[in-house]
Amino acid sequence: MRKTLLAFVDDVYEDLELWYPKLRLEEAGYGMHLAASELKAYRGKHGYPAQADLRLSDARSQDFCGLLIPGGFMPDKLRRDPQVLALTREFFEQSKLVAFICHGGWIPISAKILKGKRATGSLGIKDDLENADAIWVDEPVVVDGNLISSRTPKDLAPFACAMVEFLGGAVACARRV
Numbered sequence: 001m002r003k004t005l006l007a008f009v010d011d012v013y014e015d016l017e018l019w020y021p022k023l024r025l026e027e028a029g030y031g032m033h034l035a036a037s038e039l040k041a042y043r044g045k046h047g048y049p050a051q052a053d054l055r056l057s058d059a060r061s062q063d064f065c066g067l068l069i070p071g072g073f074m075p076d077k078l079r080r081d082p083q084v085l086a087l088t089r090e091f092f093e094q095s096k097l098v099a100f101i102c103h104g105g106w107i108p109i110s111a112k113i114l115k116g117k118r119a120t121g122s123l124g125i126k127d128d129l130e131n132a133d134a135i136w137v138d139e140p141v142v143v144d145g146n147l148i149s150s151r152t153p154k155d156l157a158p159f160a161c162a163m164v165e166f167l168g169g170a171v172a173c174a175r176r177v
Contacts, residue, residue: 003029003030003031003065004030004031004032004063004064004065005025005030005031005032005033005064005065005067005097006032006033006035006054006061006063006064006066006067006087007022007033007034007035007067007068007069007070008034008036008056008067008069008070008074008075008078008084008107009034009035009036009050009070009074010036010037010042010074010077010078011042011074011077012043012044012045012073012074012077013042013044013050013070013071013072013074014070014071014072014074014101014102014153015045015046015047015048015072016153016156017070017071017072017101017102017104017153017156018044018050019048019050020153020156020160021068021070021099021101021160021163022068024161024163024164025160025163025164025167028164028167030065030167032068033053033054033059033064034051034052034053034054035052035054035055035056036052036054036055037057037081038052038055039051039052039053039055040052044072056081056083056084059083059087061090061091061094061096062094064091064096065096065097065167066096066097066098066099066163066166066167067087067088067091067097067098067099068099068100068163069088069098069099069100069104069107069108070100070101070102070104071100071101071102071103071121071122075100075105075106075107076103079106079107079109080110084107084111085110088107088108088111088113089111089112092111092146095146096146097146097148097163097166097167098113098146098147098148099147099148099150099159099162099163100121100147100149100150101121101149101151101152101153101155101159102121102122102125102150102152102153103121103122103124103125104121105119105121105122105125105149106128109125109128109129109132109134113147114129114132114133114134114147115132115134116133116134117134117145117147118134118135118137118142118147119135119142119144119147119149120137120138120139120140120141120142120149120150120151121149121150121151123151139151140155140158140159141155141158141159141162143162143166148162148163148166150162
């Protein structure tokens with residue numbers, strides 16, 4: 001299995017929720033490809049650009065060890081894309097990391113992979129998670145099998161640490177809760 005993750009990106013992604021985990025994973029020796037519908041720069045909620053380097057149509061779950069789904073308004077758009085939902089289901093079904101934060105949970109909800117699973121996210125999607133039969137947990141980071149979820153940017157440190165730990169990163173980190 002390659003030491004590379006896939007992350008979804010589109011306009012109005014939450015800047016910190018993409019870049020903090022990406023940089024933390026790179027420190028731990030992992031690479032990351034940013035997948036989108038087009039190979040272009042996308043603007044985050046706060047204006048930070050992210051250059052897509054892989055088309056969603058070319059992304060294959062077998063080429064990656066995990067998936068990162070940042071929040072922002074981006075997930076509400078991407079949850080309508082059948083390729084995004086199929087990829088998310090494939091990562092989950094292959095027991096690979098599926099990590100989502102804040103509103104990123106909208107994509108696993110629409111991929112229908114959260115039934116009976118413990119998860120968290122922004123309070124703004126609490127009802128959506130519960131309506132998808134997920135078990136809402138109000139904690140900074142929640143790990144249920146290969147699903148890792150977090151609430152908001154203030155929880156990025158434990159979220160990124162949980163991702164590194166799941167992937168078996170050589171560098172352990174202390175989760176700040």
